[in-house]
Amino acid sequence: MKQQLHIVCLDVPFPADYGGAIDMMNRIILFKQLGTAIHLHYFSYNDRGMPNELNQYCESISVYERKKFTTGYFFDKQPYIVSSRINEELITNLNKDNHPILLEGIHCTGILPYINRSNRRIVVRMHNDESIYYKELARATGSIKQKIFFNRESRLLKKYADTLPGDCLYACVSEKDIQVLQQDHRITNTAFIPTFPTWQEVNCPEGMGSICLYHGNLSVPENEEAAMWLLCRVFSKVRMPFVIAGKKPGRRLLKAAELCQHTCLIANPSESELxxxxxxxxxxxLPCFNKNITGIRLKLLHALFEGRHCVVNTPMVAGTGLEEACHIAGNSNGFASIIAQLYHQPFAEEEIKLRKRLLGNTYSNEKNTRQLIEWLW
Structure with missing residues (x-):
């Protein structure tokens, strides 16, 4: 008889077109491949819909509405990303049996006080330190309303983490995030499970490419900030062909890209186009301007698995163990200087071997799913 597993996703995991969705969807695929019967639960609250593509991986699928934001939020002691996902129907469905549960993100943990946890294993996949993540969103955004919301979420998330039950296992994406849980929130039941990338083998092309590329979800303030910084501070100094690609770019970025003759912005590329x-x-x-580091950037892994030279700054690679595979610059002049040097330098076989050694089997989705199975049963 197949092992039965409840997976509760904070969002629709398909299409896997941003970091969190990629991480969740690849876990679902591997659980299915390894013979687990998946009962999927997810929240639908945006334009991602209810994709039929998920049916092939799941025994059952339940969809829930996320509570809408109201002004009453400002009297709530829980962060909105948590309180908006406390759903009575979800709680009832999970309490109908005693199958193990994988909760995707701290977002979904608000239901834990209402779930029968006796003789039942529950793993919480911590996507990153959300308190730090929202603090950085507040720093990067130019919107006063968003800044107020993000800062409040950050404060509430830090307090909320102190209330997480100790009888669940918290599977973190980085050792740094484990340290925060253990030292700041006194949660000892933690473990490291890296992110689940789509790319499973280093497949970098040797030789010469033709462009410099920045890619990311451009609707995220920190990514827009990075793209604008590259336009204004780096590619104003080096006249190399520069492409920015990503989802939902804002007007400010579109206008800035138009003013740079050697820059092209590709909005909403398909997976194959990217x-x-x-x-x-x-x-x-790939610069990153977060002052506080949490998680790992999937765009970095994508470039290391399938691309050529990578130029980054310290926050992009801090704590990843991948520093050796990247060229690290400290400021805009450093980025410009390294880009000028690398643009005429072929990407060699030795660098591909280095990446294979560094990435190794750390990001093996099958190995890491088998580890989750050991923890869940």
Whole structure:
């Protein structure tokens, strides 16, 4: 008889077109491949719909509405990303049996006080330290309303983490996030499970590419900030062909890209279009301006698995163990200087071997799913 597993997702995991969805969807695929019967639960609250593609991986699928934001939020002691996902129907469905549960993100943990946890294993997949993540969103946004909301969420998330029950296992994406849970919130039942990338083998093209590339979800303030910084501070100094690619770019970024003759902005590329750009690129330019580091950036892994040269700053690679595979710059002049040097330097076989050694089997989705199975049963 198949092992039965409840997976509760904070969002629709398909299409896997941003970091969190990629992480969740690849876990679902591997659980299915390894013979687990999945009872999927997710919240539908945006334009991602209810995709039929999920049916092939799941025994059952339940969809729930996320509570809408109201002004009453400002009297709530729980963070909105948590309180808006406390759903009575979800709680009832999970309490109908005693199958193990995988909760995706701290977002879904508000139901834990209402779930029968006796003789039942529950793993919480911590996508990152959300308190730090929201603090950085507040820093990066130019909207006063968003800044107020993000800062409040950050404060509430830090307090909320102190209330997480100790009888669940918290599977973190980085050792740094484990330290925060253990030292700041006194949660000892933690473990490391890296992110689940789509790319499972290093498949970098040797030789020369033709463009410099920055890619990311451009609707996220920190990614828009990075793209604007590259336009104004780096590619104003080096006249190399520069492509920015990503979802939902804002007007400010679109206008800035139009003013740069050697820059092209590709909005909302398909998965195949983005993969093609990554393989055509000669240099991946990936700065990160978060002062506080949490999680790992999937765009960095994508570039390392399938691209050529990577130029980053310290926050992008801090704590990843991947520093050796990247060229690290400290400021805009450093980025410009390294780009100028690398643009005429072929990407060699030795660098591909280095990436294979560093990435190794750390990001093996099958190995890491088998580890989750050991914890869940």
């Amino acid at each position: 993969n093609d750009l990554i393989r055509k690129a000669h240099i991946h330019v």
